[in-house]
Amino acid sequence: MNDALDAPPSRSHRGDVADGSSLPTPDPELCAALAADLRASGFRSDALREAWGEAADDAIGRGLRRPAERALGERTDALATLGRQLALGVPQPVDAVDDALPRLGARGLAGLGLAKVDRDLVVPLALVRPQSFADGSGDGEWWIASDLDEAALGDALPADHVVGAGGASLTLAGLQLPTPARRVLDLGTGCGIQALRARRDGDAVVATDVSRRALRYADLNALLNDVEGIGTRHGSLFEPVAGETFDRIVSNPPFVITPRADGVPAYEYRDAGLMGDALVEAVVTGVGTHLEPGGVAQLLGNWESREGHDGLDRVREWVESSPVPLDAWVVEREQLNPIEYAELWIRDGGTRPGTPRHAEMLEAWLDDFADRGVTAVGLGYVLLRRADGGPTLSRYERLPQPLGTQSALGTGLAAALAAHDRLTTMDDDALADAVLTVARDVTEARHHMPGTPEPSVIELRQGGGFARTVTADPSLAALVGACDGELAVGQLTVAIAALLDVDAAELRESLLPQVRRLLIDGFLAFADDAPSA
Incomplete structure (x- = not known):
């Protein structure tokens, strides 16, 4: 960090200043000053959650900022001032911001395009x-800068809105494989969440977007979080x-299916201007030629089920139409009917039910779906790998249950791919000779009918991953219970057969195909790959 930024605050950055620009200005020196001030003030997610309470923190995620304001009360410390100004979007007095940001001050915040000074207030x-x-x-x-949300604006979002860290983007960040990569492409970077995550494992990241505002x-x-090696392109x-080709491609593209109708805003962060799910189709069919052999692409997407044509089957057809062979693992996490889908995204833009505007937009969405015979829309994850030879992985599944620990998703996917690749080289004899262990997050549940000693149902449950x-x-x-890293699968099978008299x-x-599936799904692991205790 520049030594000048650790010096006492300079009046050149403070108070009594002109308005800032409406576009963010990624100035390295000012970003370093802001980061130093945020660090010194303890401006962290856990500190803010403690300051205004768990219920108010959760309410912010639902677009309600007033409970957090009430909880802060009359506090004038730096954390409270910055919580109001930066996290909630509430104007603060210039003197208070200057005190909370001693290196940057109100002028520096305006210089970054994150605020403007209007008389004695920082807006x-x-x-x-x-x-x-x-x-x-x-x-x-991370500290993540983005446009003012609906609560701060007090109105519907503008079409060029740049969204911050949402649930979908954080899920994709958690899904990213935690394995080394030389070059990574973040396609449709938005505010840069995926690029920041990709840089933790990638040597260099190229982040692209159709929105120049998003690239700013x-x-x-990247500057605010002192992350080098991310280059942006429009x-x-x-x-x-x-x-160009990449070892890894990640994308949270503007996949929302939006009608091309008057009065329906085309938000850049979620709508690419194409009909139906054509944007996701274009990414799936085109990504393979930009992957190195063995390279992996991970993206979020929505896809339509049309009369007589299931959505996952349509995604399979897109994969098969790729000009290069692709391994594919597609997970549909949720399926909505056309009304549910339309209501979700109309409300996401800030239009409330019960208004004429909402009714007009709903009509446009339903007309659009009817034109294509859409019966449902799937929401989910896509993992594609450029096959070095012919494809060996083709998996399309629906998993509506709540996820396990999100931080383990990427690790679990990497382990699943590694297990799949290893199993493709193993015949049944080789698998029978393998020594396995049970994953630490696996538990067993047995269900009995009243008065019966034997269970009617036995379930193996996974705590993490999916x-x-x-x-x-x-x-x-x-067999699963006996996999403790000591005996081979074949030896255990013989012992269990004798015990059950079969x-x-x-x-x-009967067991080996199930063992293969449990290895890929993470219930079991090869003993020589399992993490040490």
Whole structure:
């Protein structure tokens, strides 16, 4: 950090200043000063949550800032001032901001385009919120600048709105593989969340977006968090990286299905201007040529089920139409009917039910869906890998249950791919010779009918990752329970067959396919790959 930024505050950055720009200005020196001030004030997510309470913190996520304001009361300390100014978007007195940001001051905040000074008040033009995260490398915290939200604006969002860290973007960040990569592409970076996460494992990140405003925020957030090696480029889809390939591609693209109708705003952060789910189709079919052999792409998406044509089947067709062979693992997390889907995104833009505007937009959405015969919309995750040879992984599934620990998602996906690749080289004899262990997050539940000694249902439950539940018969439950890293699968199968008085060869033929699935799903692990206790 520049030594000058650690010096006592200079009056050149403080008070009595002109308005800031409505666009963020990613100035390195000013970003370093802001970061130093935020660090000194303890401006962290856990500190703010403690300051205004858990209930008020949760309410902010629902667009309600007043409970947090009430909880802060008359506090004038730096954390309270910055909580109001930066996290809630509430104007604060110039003197209070100068005191809370002794290096940067109100003038510096305006110089970054994050506020303007109107007489004796500092009026927010953007939000800066702390965001905690966890991945395979450990826990961390970012400061994320983005446009004012609906609560701060007191109105519907403008079309060029740049959204901050939302639930979907944080989920994708958690899904990113925690494995080394030389070059990473963040396609449609927005405020830069995925680029920041990708840089933790990638040597260099190229972040693209069709919105120059979003790229300003991405540059600013990289500077604010002192993250080098992220370069931004302007353009649509793969145009900014034509002819280039990457080891990893991550994308939270503008996938929201939006009708092309008068009066329906086309928000840049969620709508690419294409019909239906054509944007997701374009990413899926085009991403393979920008991947190195073995390179992985991960993205969020929405896809339509149309009359007689299931949504996951349509995604499968997109994958198969790629000009290069792709392994595919597609997870549909939720499915909404057209009315539910339309209401979700109309409200997301700040239009309330019961108003004429809401009724007009709902009509436009339903007309659009009817034109294509849409019966449902799936929301989920896509993992694609450029196959070095022919594809070996083709998995399309619906997993509506709540997820496990999000910080373990990426680690679990990486382990699943590694297990899949290892199993493709193993025949049944090799698998029978393998020594396995049970994952630490796996538990067993047995359900009994009243008065019966034997369980009617045995379930194996996964605490992390996708939090799967597998129904097991007594032989599979016994095998999983005995996988302690000592005996091979074949030896355990023989012992269980003798215990249950069944044919060992038939039991082996029944169990080995299930063992393969449990290895890929993370219930079991090869003993030589399992983490040490």
